[in-house]
Amino acid sequence: MTRGRIRSRGPGLRTSATAPAKSAPRSLHRRRFELPALVVLLVLLAAASASAEAPVIPQYGPDKHEGVSSCDGSTCHGSAAPRNDRNVRQDEVLIWTEEDRHSQRAYKVLLNRDSKRISQNLGRKKPPHQDDLCLDCHADNPPKDKRRTENNAFRVEDGVGCEGCHGGAERWLRPHDSGATHAKNVELGMYPTDEPIARTRLCLSCHLGDRKKFVDHRLMGAGHPRQSFEVALFSILQPYHWEPDADYTARGKQAPSDVKLWAIGQAVAVDEVLDAMLDDERNRLGLFPELVLYDCQACHHGIDKMRRWRPRQSTGLGPGVVRLNDSNFLMLVQALQLIDPAAAKTLRTDLKALHQGASEGRGDPKAIARRIRANIAKLLPKMEKWKVDAKALRALSKNVLADALGGEYADYAGSEQAAMALQTIVYGYYAEELIDDAVYDGLEQRELTKLLDAVADPDKFNPDAAKKAFRALQKKLAGR
Ligand code: HEC
Ligand code: HEC
Ligand code: HEC
Ligand code: HEC
Known part of the structure; x- marks a missing residue:
């Protein structure tokens, strides 16, 4: 500490x-x-x-990760201020970006001098920001076939993104936006x-x-x-x-x-x-x-x-x-x-x-x-x-x-x-x-x-x- x-x-x-x-x-x-x-x-x-x-821990789950960009709509979780008109705050992306170290910052530390030194000391072949050893914790890092690559939706550079904790959203993304119960979302792969x-x-x-x-x-x-x-x-x-x-x-x-x-x-x-x-x-x-x-x-x-x-x-x-x-x-x-x-x-x-x-x-x-x-x-x-x-x-x-x-x-x-x-x-x-x-x-x-x-x-x-x-x-x- x-x-x-x-x-x-x-x-x-x-x-x-x-x-x-x-x-x-x-x-x-x-x-x-x-x-x-x-x-x-x-x-x-x-x-x-x-x-x-x-x-199952989100990184190892069966579902595709849709990327932070899929949560970021202004009437979804990308509001610039709390709205609370849909039960939740809706400015989650902003809080995460500005105050939460899991955001892009968790990834960015892998580019700094400390990380490079750690990696060199260990004799790693890849630089830390491309090394799964580091990305597994410093980003949401599901296997390549579990990432929504269309339109650059999923980006490992987003750090520990929403789905790194809430689970790959492939099956629950639409239902949770149209009134599914919490239990239903969890059944569809949302992490509890x-x-x-x-x-x-x-x-x-x-x-x-x-x-x-x-x-x-x-x-x-x-x-x-x-x-x-x-x-x-x-x-x-x-x-x-x-x-x-x-x-x-x-x-x-x-x-x-x-x-x-x-x-x-x-x-x-x-x-x-x-x-x-x-x-x-x-x-x-x-x-x-x-x-x-x-x-x-x-x-x-x-x-x-x-x-x-x-x-x-x-x-x-x-x-x-x-x-x-x-x-x-x-x-x-x-x-x-x-x-x-x-x-x-x-x-x-x-x-x-x-x-x-x-x-x-x-x-x-x-x-x-x-x-x-x-x-x-x-x-x-x-x-x-x-x-x-x-x-x-x-x-x-x-x-x-x-x-x-x-x-x-x-x-x-x-x-x-x-x-x-x-x-x-x-x-x-x-x-x-x-x-x-x-x-x-x-x-x-x-x-x-x-x-x-x-x-x-x-x-x-x-x-x-x-x-x-x-x-x-x-x-x-x-x-x-
Ligand atoms: C996918 C990996 C991952 C998961 C899951 C994760 N964290 Fe983290 N967490 C990190 C990393 C990496 C950092 C360091 C980021 C940095 O310093 O840039 C961090 C940093 C933090 C910090 C800041 C610590 C500091 O030194 O200021 C807090 C607080 C924290 N995490 C809480 C949590 C809580 C609570 C959970 C569970 C709900 C959680 N984390 C789940 C990877 C994770
Ligand atoms: C049983 C004894 C032992 C315990 C327990 C131990 N270490 Fe070490 N640690 C060592 C030895 C031996 C080295 C190698 C020292 C060297 O290479 O000069 C070392 C090296 C290190 C270094 C590198 C130091 C340097 O000068 O490069 C760090 C950092 C470190 N340990 C952190 C930790 C942390 C954090 C913990 C607890 C989570 C821990 N160690 C627990 C014995 C221990
Ligand atoms: C098992 C998970 C895990 C792995 C693997 C891991 N880290 Fe971390 N790392 C963390 C967590 C969690 C923290 C935040 C610790 C805290 O502040 O309590 C952290 C902190 C750091 C920090 C300090 C960040 C800061 O804000 O000052 C650096 C630098 C770092 N890690 C680099 C690396 C590198 C480089 C690798 C790969 C060689 C790596 N980490 C592998 C979980 C991990
Ligand atoms: C480090 C883990 C972690 C990350 C990253 C994370 N969350 Fe959360 N989130 C939690 C925890 C823990 C809770 C509290 C428990 C719960 O409500 O399920 C929570 C709760 C929520 C809630 C529920 C609020 C409610 O009233 O039901 C929403 C919505 C949410 N997060 C959205 C997001 C979005 C959007 C992102 C990405 C920008 C994100 N979270 C990133 C851990 C995380």
Whole structure:
């Protein structure tokens, strides 16, 4: 996580004081709709969780991609201002072009000097903007025969275009424009971006990687930035080009609260990380491990200022060993603590065993990884039904902060995930009206900014400074 990112794009999007004038009303607007939508939501969730089959990631789907130009009509999604006369904003293309890094910008970075260096360091034959290795994540990159080439409709230069997330539109383009229900669109190949599990898998397919594309340690060694992701916060940062209002849920779409999205996102992230560990193409757990799955700072830090190491109960490991990056596991434990305490306890035990297997070669880490995945599959339906009320929010912030102060997030990645989680939880306090605008703005400008600063730069991370920031937030939230 870079300093600029959360500061200028995160909190900035959410407080009227610091926000770019254009974004603030939209994101705050969204908040107001969350509460009344809850009842409809619960009914929908019960119906939706029945179908367990994972939808196909858009890039790998069977349908032709029609191109951003096919969405861009001024009475469709190419309006220069919000219209909302057809349920949706209709200025989605503009938001994507101007504020969303997935637009042409995701492609354009492949033309810059950093990309060329990465590519040269790896000895790639093609330049990055023609190399599928890079295009698979920096653009919507379906196979050539799945692109509408007539009239230059589909252009890979458009970056991660609409269909990179919403699915190839070949079958749903016309129906969705003439009143098809959301369920019908999904049946015709639209990707269910509203569903938390499906959304997280989609984002992680690029923000972590999947079985077909992956930023491994070689890519990072060649100069690719480190990946960090949390689905609720990153959805806000994207930023929203949608409004989960009353008609949204009435149309059969899910609008989970941010904290629920966060919790499910952590479960899916753990599942995907374990999949990477179990995938022989990407990793040999224990023997020749894929270093990207380990805590970067276990290896990467100066040896001049030593004594950074702190004992951590959840690893059970001593100093001087390479550790798995378990930040998503630690967050999942927190969510489960409230949803299913027995499952939280099991995960804590399994995590310790996984650490010992991965770092010290003890036991059978693959079997443990498979067991954790099986447990997550069983827990997800329960997580989808979780009701995140005031009580849950208070318990969650209390527990996360207690663990932070107890030294559980002494590793950079742990502190980073905890900080992102607290950002989302405090946001939840605001949405549930446990704090008012003034208190929220104050936290955003002081305690949360300090906390995010403390985790802004992995190279400068100091666990004691992070602890101090966690403590300051704890003080401010006490009694709220
Ligand atoms: C598995 C997906 C994936 C692959 C493969 C991938 N990238 Fe990336 N790349 C990302 C994501 C996601 C980010 C944004 C990371 C963040 O900011 O959290 C990124 C960021 C970058 C950045 C920094 C962008 C900026 O705005 O500063 C560069 C440069 C880059 N990638 C180049 C490349 C090149 C060159 C290749 C091919 C050799 C490549 N990437 C392959 C997913 C990928
Ligand atoms: C990085 C992924 C991503 C990209 C790229 C993307 N979207 Fe979305 N879009 C989402 C997510 C997530 C949602 C929210 C969940 C939902 O409503 O399905 C969404 C929602 C929407 C909605 C639904 C609003 C509603 O009220 O039902 C529309 C319309 C939309 N996007 C259009 C577009 C268009 C047009 C583009 C291209 C300019 C685009 N999106 C690009 C992820 C993306
Ligand atoms: C097809 C690959 C792909 C998918 C799918 C995808 N992203 Fe990205 N995302 C990228 C790349 C590549 C970048 C970096 C672009 C750049 O820096 O120019 C990025 C950047 C971002 C950023 C900006 C990060 C920063 O450093 O400022 C956010 C926020 C983000 N993505 C959120 C999401 C969310 C939320 C989803 C799922 C709804 C998603 N992404 C799905 C490829 C993808
Ligand atoms: C087990 C130890 C280990 C872990 C864990 C690890 N690395 Fe590395 N990393 C190395 C080694 C060894 C090199 C090669 C150093 C060299 O060539 O001088 C390296 C090289 C690099 C380089 C290139 C440095 C340079 O000066 O050119 C980058 C960038 C990098 N790693 C990033 C990461 C990131 C990001 C993570 C976490 C996602 C990570 N590493 C995890 C050991 C590790």
